[in-house]
Amino acid sequence: xxxxxxxxxxxxxxxxxxxxxxxxxxxxxxxxxxxxxxxxxxxxxxxxxxxxxxxxxxxxxxxxxxxxxxxxxxxxxxxxxxxxxxxxxxxxxxxxxxxxxxxxxxxxxxxxxxxxxxxxxxxxxxxxxxxxxxxxxxxxxxxxxxxxxxxxxxxxxxxxxxxxxxxxxxxxxxxxxxxxxxxxxxxxxxxxxxxxxxxxxxxxxxxxxxxxxxxxxxxxxxxxxxxxxxxxxxxxxxxxxxxxxxxxxxxxxxxxxxxxxxxxxxx
Numbered sequence: 001x002x003x004x005x006x007x008x009x010x011x012x013x014x015x016x017x018x019x020x021x022x023x024x025x026x027x028x029x030x031x032x033x034x035x036x037x038x039x040x041x042x043x044x045x046x047x048x049x050x051x052x053x054x055x056x057x058x059x060x061x062x063x064x065x066x067x068x069x070x071x072x073x074x075x076x077x078x079x080x081x082x083x084x085x086x087x088x089x090x091x092x093x094x095x096x097x098x099x100x101x102x103x104x105x106x107x108x109x110x111x112x113x114x115x116x117x118x119x120x121x122x123x124x125x126x127x128x129x130x131x132x133x134x135x136x137x138x139x140x141x142x143x144x145x146x147x148x149x150x151x152x153x154x155x156x157x158x159x160x161x162x163x164x165x166x167x168x169x170x171x172x173x174x175x176x177x178x179x180x181x182x183x184x185x186x187x188x189x190x191x192x193x194x195x196x197x198x199x200x201x202x203x204x205x206x207x208x209x210x211x212x213x214x215x216x217x218x219x220x221x222x223x224x225x226x227x228x229x230x231x232x233x234x235x236x237x238x239x240x241x242x243x244x245x246x247x248x249x250x251x252x253x254x255x256x257x258x259x260x261x262x263x264x265x266x267x
Contacts, residue, residue, distance in 0.1 A: 004239035006231055006266050008211075009036035009065040012053070014245060015256050022049060026056035032260055033267035038065040038244040042104070043097055054104060065242040066108035066147055066182070066208055069097030078114020079132040080125035080160050086114075087132050094136050101144060108208055108242070110147045110182055113160045113170075125160060130173035137176050147182035147208050152190035155217075163191045164198050168205055180207025184246060185225060189214035195225055196233060203238060212247035220262045222250045231266065 015028045029037060037057070039045075042064075045053065057064060070093040072078070079090050097109060113129040116122065133146065150167040151159040161167050167181045183206045188198050199206065213223030220227040234241055249259060 004235040006235055007036055007240075007242045008034055008245060008263060008267060009038040009242050010034055010245045012037060012039060014249075015259060017256065022052045023056040023059075026053070026060050026062055028256070030060035030062055032256070033264075034062070036063050036065050036242055038067065038108075038242070038246075040066075040068045040110070042067040043069060043093075043100060050100075050103075057104070064104045064106040065244055066110050067097075067100075067106065068112075069094055069101070069109040070111070072112045073114040074156065074159075076115055077117040077125070078112075078129070078160075080114050080129040081117060082128070090132060091136055095140070098140055098142055098144060102142075107144050108147060109144060110149055112149055112151065116158045116160050122160075126170055126173055129160060130170060133179070134174050134176060137174075137178065144178060145207050146179045148179060149182040149184060149210075150187055150191065152187045154190040155187070164188055164193060164202055168202055171205055181205045182208050182210060184210040184212070185227070185230065186210075186212035186214050186217045186246070189223075189225055195230055199230065199233060206238070206241065208244065209234065209241050210244040210246035216250070217247055218250040219247050219259070 010029055012022060012025050015032065016025050020028070026037070042050070070090050073086070078086055101107060101109060111133065117125060137146070148161060148167045148170055150161045150163050152162060161170055164181060164183070171179050171181060181202060183199065185195060188195055211220065211227065212218065213220050213225050213227060216223050234243065
């Protein structure tokens with residue numbers, strides 16, 4: 001009987017040594033047993049970098065998970081704002097990014113609507129942002145999964161979506177089957193949620209996982225989260241989920257062997 005393995009997805013650069021090329025980095029990822037990557041900065045890469053990355057992924061049998069398809073307004077309202085220019089910008093960037101998703105044969109894109117606007121009722125902001133996303137989905141009519149990521153105030157104060165409850169409610173507002181929750185373990189824990197209970201409660205709405213320990217946002221084993229138990233839960237209940245390695249390293253000077261230590265038991 002085959003045993004499910006987690007679909008871990010490191011970022012390019014997480015196992016880089018010195019001045020490695022993108023191709024060499026992807027080879028390193030493949031050689032160490034990973035089958036996925038995620039690349040938050042894909043949209044901002046040069047044309048040459050995109051071509052290099054695409055060739056490397058195909059050559060080494062690696063698939064692309066999620067990437068960020070639009071500008072994120074970290075310091076002001078985004079698509080929750082009444083400013084029509086921000087909506088137009090979002091739609092244009094999403095249209096460009098869906099082409100990029102097709103090129104890389106990826107269907108996951110991470111959505112962060114923007115920062116809360118003081119003085120405007122939160123219900124209105126949710127409704128405005130949900131309407132824009134729903135409009136884009138209905139117009140594009142493509143096989144893509146949009147991932148709504150909550151950001152706890154500890155790292156990003158006053159973002160529109162702060163808790164998994166709010167992410168779930170926002171998905172309900174959009175009311176499209178291809179809109180899911182991005183379950184980031186650091187942000188879930190930073191919002192004082194119990195990791196395992198939150199996963200069980202929202203499991204049907206979760207479309208992707210990102211992994212980082214808490215506190216610290218470093219590699220598994222450096223914080224207090226029951227990550228081993230969490231991974232067991234994923235592979236037994238929802239093994240298709242991709243698990244992005246959304247963490248830094250407690251010591252950036254670690255060797256690749258040191259960085260792989262926790263992951264080796266799984267891959």
